[in-house]
Amino acid sequence: MVYENILIERRGEGPRQTGLITLNRPKQMNALNDALMDELGAALKAFDADAGIGCIVITGSEKAFAAGADISAMVNFNLEDSYGGDFITRNWETIRTIRKPVIAAVAGFALGGGCELAMMCDFIIAADTAKFGQPEIRLGIIPGAGGTQRLPRALGKAKAMDMILTSRMMDAAEAERGGLVSRVVPFADLMTVTLAAAESINELSAMSVMMAKESVNRAFEGTLADGVMFERRLFHSLFATADQKEGMNAFLSKRKATFKQR
Ligand code: DAK
Numbered sequence: 001m002v003y004e005n006i007l008i009e010r011r012g013e014g015p016r017q018t019g020l021i022t023l024n025r026p027k028q029m030n031a032l033n034d035a036l037m038d039e040l041g042a043a044l045k046a047f048d049a050d051a052g053i054g055c056i057v058i059t060g061s062e063k064a065f066a067a068g069a070d071i072s073a074m075v076n077f078n079l080e081d082s083y084g085g086d087f088i089t090r091n092w093e094t095i096r097t098i099r100k101p102v103i104a105a106v107a108g109f110a111l112g113g114g115c116e117l118a119m120m121c122d123f124i125i126a127a128d129t130a131k132f133g134q135p136e137i138r139l140g141i142i143p144g145a146g147g148t149q150r151l152p153r154a155l156g157k158a159k160a161m162d163m164i165l166t167s168r169m170m171d172a173a174e175a176e177r178g179g180l181v182s183r184v185v186p187f188a189d190l191m192t193v194t195l196a197a198a199e200s201i202n203e204l205s206a207m208s209v210m211m212a213k214e215s216v217n218r219a220f221e222g223t224l225a226d227g228v229m230f231e232r233r234l235f236h237s238l239f240a241t242a243d244q245k246e247g248m249n250a251f252l253s254k255r256k257a258t259f260k261q262r
Contacts, residue, residue, distance in 0.1 A: 001039065001042045001043075003043065004035065005024055005035050005036035006021055006023055006024050006036060006039045006040055006043060007020075007022040008021060008022075008043055009022075010052075011057075011198075012195070012198075012199050012202060014199070014202055014203060016052060016053065016054035016055075016203075017053055017054065017202065018053070018054065018055050018057055018198040018202060019046075019047030019050070019053045019057070020056075020059070020195070021040065021043050021044070021057065021058045022059050023036065023040070023060045023061075023065070023066055024061075028070065029066070030060045030061060030064045030065065030066040030067060030114065031066065031069065031070040031071070031072075032069050032070060032114065032117065033070035033073050034073065034091070037090070037091035038090070038091050040058075040091070040094070040095075041091040041094035044056065045094065047100070048098045051261075053100065054100065054198070054201055054203075054204075054209070055100060055101045055103065055198040055201040055202055056098065056100055056101070056102045056103070056198075057102075057103045057105055057194055057195065057198050058103070058104050058105070058117070058118075058121060059105040059107075059190075059191065059194070060106070060107065060108065060114075062107050062108055062129070063107075063108040063109065064109040065104070065106040065108060065109065065110040065114050065117075065130070066109075066110060066113065066114030066117060067109050067111050068113045068114050068115075068136075069112060069113040071139065092113075092145050095117070095120045095121070096120060099210045099213070100210065100213075101122045101198075101201055101209060101213055102120075102121045102122050103121060103122060103123055103124075103125060103194055103197060103198055104117070104118040104121035104124040105125050105190050105191060106125070106126045106127065106132075107126075107129050107130055107187055107190055108127075108131065109131050109133075110130060110131065110132050110133075111131075111133045111134070111135055111169070112133070112134060112136050112143065113144075113145050115133060115134055115147065115151075116134075116143060116145035116146050116150065118132070119151070119180075120145075120146065120150070122216075123181075123182045124175075124181040124182060125181065125182060125183050125184075125185065125194045125197065126172040126175060126176065126181040126183070126184050126190075127184070127187040127190040128172050128173070128184055128186055128187060130171070130172040130175065130181070130184075131169045131170070131171055132163075132169060132170045132180060133169035134147045134151060134163050134167065135167040136164075136167075137165060137166075137167050138167050142164070143164060147164065148160075151163065151180075153220060154180045155178040155179060155180055156178070159178055172184045203259070204259060205241065205244075205246075205247065205259040205261065207238065207241055207243060208241075208243065208244075208247075211237070214234065215230060215231045218231070242260055243257075243259045243262065246259060247259070
């Protein structure tokens with residue numbers, strides 16, 4: 001696929017590298033239109049299928065991670081277009097199918113679908129310039145890509161209601177205090193810190209990394225008892241891997257583990 005709305009790079013030196021995706025519609029504050037979302041979906045799938053990639057990072061620009069879905073593409077939608085068209089299923093759910101870790105590196109505005117996209121990533125590292133918001137209510141709509149569900153899970157009901165009903169933006173410091181983002185760093189350090197986090201994941205056993213992701217995500221899907229049982233079965237299965245032997249033997253021998261990905 002030819003990418004016109006995103007930039008694709010590989011970063012890192014090791015046997016497994018980081019797939020870096022930069023959202024790139026600068027004049028529109030990275031507003032997420034169908035073309036961009038199709039490219040993002042294709043890039044995510046390609047990196048997920050690539051054995052040389054251990055981790056994926058999605059970022060935007062200094063001004064905006066993404067200012068939401070493209071309002072100019074939706075303004076004349078009727079019910080048939082929004083419900084009957086492929087707007088919903090076409091590309092917004094692809095990220096949920098990715099098995100490798102996906103980290104969002106957010107600077108500037110992450111609004112509406114941009115905030116929802118960041119929340120669909122496995123964790124968010126924010127620059128101190130980041131601003132999160134779900135301002136859809138001002139457009140006469142509500143969040144449509146999971147915002148009303150993921151924001152309360154991340155921040156609790158009070159802050160989620162406040163943001164969604166008043167459309168106020170949350171800065172990076174408040175987002176970190178509330179648990180929406182995992183770390184806040186100065187803007188100048190955003191990519192160095194995020195790529196270092198990705199690199200540290202690249203060095204691990206891919207099977208344990210994917211199972212850890214799967215198991216944490218399960219915490220949001222069902223009961224605690226089911227989740228714990230799911231985790232236990234994945235935990236048990238990792239004792240069938242050579243990487244478990246290597247990881248534990250390396251610890252006991254006081255050396256760094258070298259995982260063979262099997
Ligand atoms: N769409 C289209 N263009 C946008 C845009 C957007 N979301 N955000 C910004 N732009 C454009 C502006 O129109 C402007 O274009 P020109 O006038 O230069 O041609 C340019 O980007 C620069 O923006 P501003 O001049 O407004 O820049 P400021 O620094 O003054 O303000 C801002 C930056 C980000 C605070 C402001 O642009 C803003 O409030 N933007 C809109 C934010 C917003 O309302 N976002 C929510 C959109 S609705 C779903 C999936 C997704 C969604 C729903 C359903 N399904 C799967 C069902 C998502 C919906 C949304 O996100």
